[in-house]
Amino acid sequence: MSLQITPLHNVGAEISGFDINEPMTDALKNELKSLWYEHGVLLFRDQDITPEKQIEFSRIFGTLELHPLKAETSEAYPELFVLENGGDKDKFFTARYRGEEIVGRLDWHIDLHYTGRPNHGALLRAVVVPSDDGLTGFGDLAKAYDALDEKTQALLEKIEVAYVFCMQRRHMRYVDLEGYEPGPHSPRKPADMNYPDFPDAVYPAVVRHPVTKRPVLGIVEQFLDRIITPQQAGLSNDEAIELLHRLVEHTRKPEFHYFHQWREGDMILWDNWRLMHCATGTHPGVKRVINRTTIKGDAQLGRVLIKE
Numbered sequence: 001m002s003l004q005i006t007p008l009h010n011v012g013a014e015i016s017g018f019d020i021n022e023p024m025t026d027a028l029k030n031e032l033k034s035l036w037y038e039h040g041v042l043l044f045r046d047q048d049i050t051p052e053k054q055i056e057f058s059r060i061f062g063t064l065e066l067h068p069l070k071a072e073t074s075e076a077y078p079e080l081f082v083l084e085n086g087g088d089k090d091k092f093f094t095a096r097y098r099g100e101e102i103v104g105r106l107d108w109h110i111d112l113h114y115t116g117r118p119n120h121g122a123l124l125r126a127v128v129v130p131s132d133d134g135l136t137g138f139g140d141l142a143k144a145y146d147a148l149d150e151k152t153q154a155l156l157e158k159i160e161v162a163y164v165f166c167m168q169r170r171h172m173r174y175v176d177l178e179g180y181e182p183g184p185h186s187p188r189k190p191a192d193m194n195y196p197d198f199p200d201a202v203y204p205a206v207v208r209h210p211v212t213k214r215p216v217l218g219i220v221e222q223f224l225d226r227i228i229t230p231q232q233a234g235l236s237n238d239e240a241i242e243l244l245h246r247l248v249e250h251t252r253k254p255e256f257h258y259f260h261q262w263r264e265g266d267m268i269l270w271d272n273w274r275l276m277h278c279a280t281g282t283h284p285g286v287k288r289v290i291n292r293t294t295i296k297g298d299a300q301l302g303r304v305l306i307k308e
Ligand SMILES: [Fe+2]
Pocket: 109, 110, 111, 277
């Protein structure tokens, strides 16, 4: 196989000339791995994928992980997690955004951020997708870091930020709550969804990517709560809050984003140590099925804050 690489809009690359069902040499596997680190997001189109193939392909990039929170992993394939809109569970994930009911919308986030040990990456494969709904967004936090002025970059070296896991979106300090209303079945506390109560997780404001060593901006709106000891960086509490608002706004700039409109047969792999992602959600009743495999996070990027 000889791969052709076409950059996607702003972030990531589409890889063509690839067939998941063809035998793969070690050289090809290494090429795929370095493309993943180089571009952060890889899109493969028109792939005829069985769950077995998806699992086998994902293993090229690391050890696979079972999602620790989900009871819905496929019984036959425990490495496979099925993301589904348009089924019985919709009511728990339905809320109003500016007057419109949306199912499964997710703010920009990093998977397992709240544990201090995010997954290394994940692979999504479109099984059933609507033609104009349910987009997945990817935001490159390495590019976002590079685009900061030097003064801010230097200041961030002195700062750590805390993330607080919670179920209620309106308790999150830095997400956009304008026009948001939770649905009648929106979970209120972690136990409502059989989630444990996670302690706060703390990250440096600049995370070094464990493999590429590239600096990655450690600011992501979901669960973002505060700067730990802002005084050590010469900031008052008000200045600390202002700085986080400014950084979150920075990560929202479209120049760091790629939004993927799914087609059946699409497969996307991303580096969760470098990119945040989000879901625009679907309109009620719209069917969407995505199969997901997850590459284990074998490095500690943050730490858990133990309360005295
Ligand atoms: Fe996610």
